[in-house]
Amino acid sequence: DGGITQSPKYLFRKEGQNVTLSCEQNLNHDAMYWYRQDPGQGLRLIYYSQIVNDFQKGDIAEGYSVSREKKESFPLTVTSAQKNPTAFYLCASSIDLGEKLFFGSGTQLSVL
Amino acid sequence: GENVEQHPSTLSVQEGDSAVIKCTYSDSASNYFPWYKQELGKRPQLIIDIRSNVGEKKDQRIAVTLNKTAKHFSLHITETQPEDSAVYFCAAIEAGGTSYGKLTFGQGTILTVHP
Numbered sequence: 001d002g003g004i005t006q007s008p009k010y011l012f013r014k015e016g017q018n019v020t021l022s023c024e025q026n027l028n029h030d031a032m033y034w035y036r037q038d039p040g041q042g043l044r045l046i047y048y049s050q051i052v053n054d055f056q057k058g059d060i061a062e063g064y065s066v067s068r069e070k071k072e073s074f075p076l077t078v079t080s081a082q083k084n085p086t087a088f089y090l091c092a093s094s095i096d097l098g099e100k101l102f103f104g105s106g107t108q109l110s111v112l
Numbered sequence: 113g114e115n116v117e118q119h120p121s122t123l124s125v126q127e128g129d130s131a132v133i134k135c136t137y138s139d140s141a142s143n144y145f146p147w148y149k150q151e152l153g154k155r156p157q158l159i160i161d162i163r164s165n166v167g168e169k170k171d172q173r174i175a176v177t178l179n180k181t182a183k184h185f186s187l188h189i190t191e192t193q194p195e196d197s198a199v200y201f202c203a204a205i206e207a208g209g210t211s212y213g214k215l216t217f218g219q220g221t222i223l224t225v226h227p
Contacts, residue, residue, distance in 0.1 A: 031213075040121070042201060043156070043217040050213065058214065059113070090155065097213030098205040099144060103155040 003027040006091050006104035012112050013078065013085060021076045021107045023091030031097045032074035036060060037088040037106075046089075049074055050097050078109060086111050114139040114206050118218025126226050131192050133221045135202035136184040144205040145185045146215075147176060151198045159200075160187070192225045199223070 004025040013019045031050050035043040045058030049068040063082025068074055078085045088108050092101040115138040125131050146161035162169045162176045169176050178185040202218040
């Protein structure tokens with residue numbers, strides 16, 4: 001998948017459950033991002049990380065959490081506090097913050 | 113924070129015609145404006161970008177223009193082909209403050225090119 005891998009491709013969440021979406025890159029990029037895509041709303045930023053052990057909230061961080069313990073990995077946890085989690089989640093990475101993002105193939109999260 | 117508005121939400125053209133998509137942004141300090149193309153079922157991919165010190169940039173059939181005074185930028189596709197059919201997103205980067213480097217996207221434009 002061109003250096004950035006998201007898994008799983010499809011994920012189902014039960015009521016009250018936390019789920020974690022995986023994002024791994026081997027591009028040696030410092031910056032990583034999580035975007036949520038809903039029909040007609042474009043891409044909305046959840047969290048972003050400029051460097052290992054540092055991350056910033058985006059526009060819609062409530063109900064989500066992230067960690068950046070390794071340069072290659074930026075997992076996203078969708079917590080039970082996120083009441084409308086059904087969406088397509090895109091992870092991305094880049095060399096320079098905010099520029100020339102390279103996206104993963106996405107994870108479709110649905111609620112059972 | 114930055115607010116990016118994109119128009120139109122849908123655009124339908126005949127093959128060979130030109131297509132123009134427009135975006136406005138709110139943060140006058142923004143200095144980087146990329147455009148991404150997302151084909152059906154695929155990931156978004158960068159197709160062209162422009163910095164604030166340049167007014168226009170071209171890459172074959174694609175061009176982007178920037179008007180800093182009016183805070184708007186546009187994507188121009190000439191001689192459209194059916195494979196140009198996709199969703200196009202504009203974006204702007206925040207250049208200062210606590211949100212430095214945050215990339216905000218427009219709502220997207222669904223472009224359909226009819227053969």
